[in-house]
Amino acid sequence: MIELHDIHKSYRVDGREQPALHAIDLRIESGEVFGIIGHSGAGKSTLIRLINLLERPSAGRLLIDGDDITQLDANGLRALRRQVGMIFQHFNLLSAKTVAQNVAFPLRLAGVSSRAEIATRVAELLARVGLSDHADKYPAQLSGGQKQRVGIARALACRPKILLCDEATSALDPQTTASVLQLLAEINRELGLTIVLITHEMDVIRRVCDRVAVLDAGRLVESGTVADVFLHPQHATTRRFVFEAENVDENELRSDLANVSGRVVRLTFRGEATYAPLLGSIARATGVDYSILSGRIDRIKETPYGQLTLALVGGDIEAALSQLAAANVHVADVHGTELH
Numbered sequence: 001m002i003e004l005h006d007i008h009k010s011y012r013v014d015g016r017e018q019p020a021l022h023a024i025d026l027r028i029e030s031g032e033v034f035g036i037i038g039h040s041g042a043g044k045s046t047l048i049r050l051i052n053l054l055e056r057p058s059a060g061r062l063l064i065d066g067d068d069i070t071q072l073d074a075n076g077l078r079a080l081r082r083q084v085g086m087i088f089q090h091f092n093l094l095s096a097k098t099v100a101q102n103v104a105f106p107l108r109l110a111g112v113s114s115r116a117e118i119a120t121r122v123a124e125l126l127a128r129v130g131l132s133d134h135a136d137k138y139p140a141q142l143s144g145g146q147k148q149r150v151g152i153a154r155a156l157a158c159r160p161k162i163l164l165c166d167e168a169t170s171a172l173d174p175q176t177t178a179s180v181l182q183l184l185a186e187i188n189r190e191l192g193l194t195i196v197l198i199t200h201e202m203d204v205i206r207r208v209c210d211r212v213a214v215l216d217a218g219r220l221v222e223s224g225t226v227a228d229v230f231l232h233p234q235h236a237t238t239r240r241f242v243f244e245a246e247n248v249d250e251n252e253l254r255s256d257l258a259n260v261s262g263r264v265v266r267l268t269f270r271g272e273a274t275y276a277p278l279l280g281s282i283a284r285a286t287g288v289d290y291s292i293l294s295g296r297i298d299r300i301k302e303t304p305y306g307q308l309t310l311a312l313v314g315g316d317i318e319a320a321l322s323q324l325a326a327a328n329v330h331v332a333d334v335h336g337t338e339l340h
């Protein structure tokens with residue numbers, strides 16, 4: 001478990017303290033995939049780099065499995081760096097070394113000297129990330145996705161219990177992003193290691209994370225399960241991320257809705273309710289007519305969800321809404337405020 005208690009971080013710029021993180025309290029459970037989302041400059045890199053002490057907090061306590069890592073001596077720090085692997089947006093591979101040598105590098109640093117032992121471990125790691133056929137290539141001969149796979153193999157070399165991902169898919173196209181995220185999900189599942197990732201893309205969070213925290217101007221403004229935060233965002237910054245992910249322009253939406261007659265509601269279905277034929281039967285039973293203004297069915301990690309914005313007219317609208325709510329459909333107005 002990773003715990004941040006009242007963490008502050010300032011940088012000294014031109015002799016003055018510039019705050020980057022304020023009063024961060026955060027608890028990341030062992031074995032979960034935890035995402036931190038924020039816009040540029042929000043403090044994401046600073047926050048993730050605290051966890052392996054690439055940056056030191058200015059104040060507060062930072063515990064890993066109960067130990068305050070800011071108190072570690074040089075030996076303790078070396079051990080920490082082996083326990084906490086990291087991958088980077090621009091991969092940070094050694095360009096003059098082959099794929100196999102890049103992956104072997106942390107093993108050598110950790111003092112493994114047996115060539116046979118290193119070769120076995122490197123082969124295992126390259127198989128794990130699907131690069132067995134590329135061991136003797138140089139980074140320049142690889143695609144972006146392959147480079148990140150080398151980064152992942154290298155980060156896993158010393159069997160860490162935590163993997164930090166610093167915008168690991170931001171330089172990749174959508175398809176490659178999906179395959180790298182799938183690999184991270186597999187690693188989390190099969191090796192049981194904790195993954196902490198930072199990103200500015202809600203879609204990355206939606207695909208792999210169990211829980212998420214939203215960082216805005218150095219403060220945590222919202223956190224919770226991805227489904228709760230993504231489907232029912234409370235803070236303006238979170239709402240903006242969700243709308244961005246859905247390609248919705250909030251102002252356009254408002255002016256579109258001004259021209260719609262009827263009562264506009266936003267329904268959120270989760271899990272099995274997503275596929276149930278609820279809407280038709282409730283509409284028939286209550287005499288309500290509806291038109292669909294927008295809709296989407298997707299998945300949050302493994303769980304299906306649907307969101308529909310409807311205009312309701314005629315019939316007994318209140319009865320329809322309460323029957324939907326009784327069937328575990330979240331019923332809200334268009335701003336997300338719960339109605340039932």
Ligand SMILES: Nc1ncnc2c1ncn2[C@@H]1O[C@H](COP(=O)(O)OP(=O)(O)OP(=O)(O)O)[C@@H](O)[C@H]1O
Pocket residue numbers: 011012013018019020038039040041042043044045046047200
């Ligand atoms: N080494 C540094 N020295 C001085 N100021 C820094 C340093 N690193 C970050 N900052 C400042 O701290 C704030 C947070 O930066 P940080 O890089 O953590 O944000 P971020 O959310 O990761 O942004 P980005 O996505 O653009 O990397 C910014 O105002 C930044 O200018």
